[in-house]
Amino acid sequence: MNVQARKHWKVIVPCLVVIAAMCVTVAYSPTLYRMFCAATGYGGTTQRVLSDTAAISPKTVLVDFDSNVAPGLPWRFEPVQREVTVHLGEQTLVYFTAENTGDEAMVGHATFNVTPQASGIYFNKIQCFCFNEERLEPHEKVKMPVVFYVDPAFGNDPDMRSVSTITLGYTFFRSAKPANAKDMSRFLANAAPDAAHGQALFAERCASCHALDRNKIGPMLEGVVGRPAGSAAGYDYSAALKNAGLVWSTDNLDRWLTNPRAFVPGAKMPVRVLDEPSRRDIVAYLQKVSQPRAGGS
Numbered sequence: 001m002n003v004q005a006r007k008h009w010k011v012i013v014p015c016l017v018v019i020a021a022m023c024v025t026v027a028y029s030p031t032l033y034r035m036f037c038a039a040t041g042y043g044g045t046t047q048r049v050l051s052d053t054a055a056i057s058p059k060t061v062l063v064d065f066d067s068n069v070a071p072g073l074p075w076r077f078e079p080v081q082r083e084v085t086v087h088l089g090e091q092t093l094v095y096f097t098a099e100n101t102g103d104e105a106m107v108g109h110a111t112f113n114v115t116p117q118a119s120g121i122y123f124n125k126i127q128c129f130c131f132n133e134e135r136l137e138p139h140e141k142v143k144m145p146v147v148f149y150v151d152p153a154f155g156n157d158p159d160m161r162s163v164s165t166i167t168l169g170y171t172f173f174r175s176a177k178p179a180n181a182k183d184m185s186r187f188l189a190n191a192a193p194d195a196a197h198g199q200a201l202f203a204e205r206c207a208s209c210h211a212l213d214r215n216k217i218g219p220m221l222e223g224v225v226g227r228p229a230g231s232a233a234g235y236d237y238s239a240a241l242k243n244a245g246l247v248w249s250t251d252n253l254d255r256w257l258t259n260p261r262a263f264v265p266g267a268k269m270p271v272r273v274l275d276e277p278s279r280r281d282i283v284a285y286l287q288k289v290s291q292p293r294a295g296g297s
Ligand code: HEC
Pocket: 051, 053, 202, 205, 206, 207, 208, 209, 210, 217, 218, 219, 221, 224, 228, 229, 230, 231, 232, 236, 237, 238, 240, 241, 242, 248, 253, 256, 257, 266, 267, 268, 269, 270, 271, 273, 282
C-alpha cells in the first residue's frame, strides 16, 4: 500500500466503526431507552426496590392515586385511599381494589406512571401488583397492597422544590401473555399461606442479610420458628433482642416483620414488611425450614 492509500484507510476505518456503532444504537434504541428510563426515572418510570433502608426525613409530600381500566377488561379498579401524606424515606402501605365483573376468569397487567414525570426517579416501589400479570376469577374482588417510599433525595433536588403532590397512576390492560399470570386470590383474607412464594420473597428481601445455615449480617434463620429470640449460637445480637424474653411463634414473627424496632425497641434490624400477604408467605417459608427434616437429625 502506498502512503496515499494508507492515509485513506486511516480515515475510512474509523468512519466505518462510527457508522456501525450508530446502527447498533438505532437498532437497540427501544431497549436502551427502556433501560435508561428504568435507571433514571425519565418518562415517569418508577423504581423497583427490594427493601428499604433509607433514613426517614421530617419533610413530607402528598401522594395521590389515579386508576384506569382499558377497554376490553371488565374490571372495576380503584384506590382505597385518595391520597396519603408521606415522610420522605418512610415506607408506606396503600391499597387498591380490583373486581372482575365478568363471567370469565381474566388476566390483566397494570402499567404505571408518576406525574410530574421527573419525580419518577425518586418513587420506589417495594411491593406492587403491577410487577406481574394478574388473574382474577369471575366476580372475584380483591384488595391489593402497594408498598412504596419516596427517596429522601427528592427533598434536596432544586427541580422538585415546587412539587407538593406526586400522582401515582395505574392502568389495567387485558394481558397479552396470560400464561404465567399469578392468582389474585393470594390477596384474599383467607388465602392459604404459600411457602414457595415466601421462599422467593426471602431471596429478594432477606437473603442480603440472612442465610438459613450461617450467621451473616443477621443471624441464621433455619429452625427459627419455636426458637427463643436472640439465641443463634455465635451471633452478636443487640441487648434488646437478646433480653426480649420472646419465643419466635408465627404470630411474633408476623409482628417482628411488621416493624422490628417497634416490636422490640432497640433491636437492630432495619427492614420492614408492611403488607400482610408477603409476611404470611415469608413466615410460612420460615416455618417450613424450621421443621425437622425427615430422616435427618
Ligand atoms: C439489612 C439487613 C437485614 C435484612 C434485609 C433482614 N434482616 Fe432480619 N435481622 C437483621 C439483624 C441485624 C438482626 C439482629 C437484630 C438484633 O440483634 O437486634 C435480624 C434478626 C432477625 C430475626 C430474629 C432472629 C433471632 O435469632 O432472634 C428474624 C426472625 C429475622 N431477622 C427475619 C428476617 C426476615 C424474614 C427478613 C426478610 C423479610 C429479614 N430478617 C431481613 C438484619 C436484617
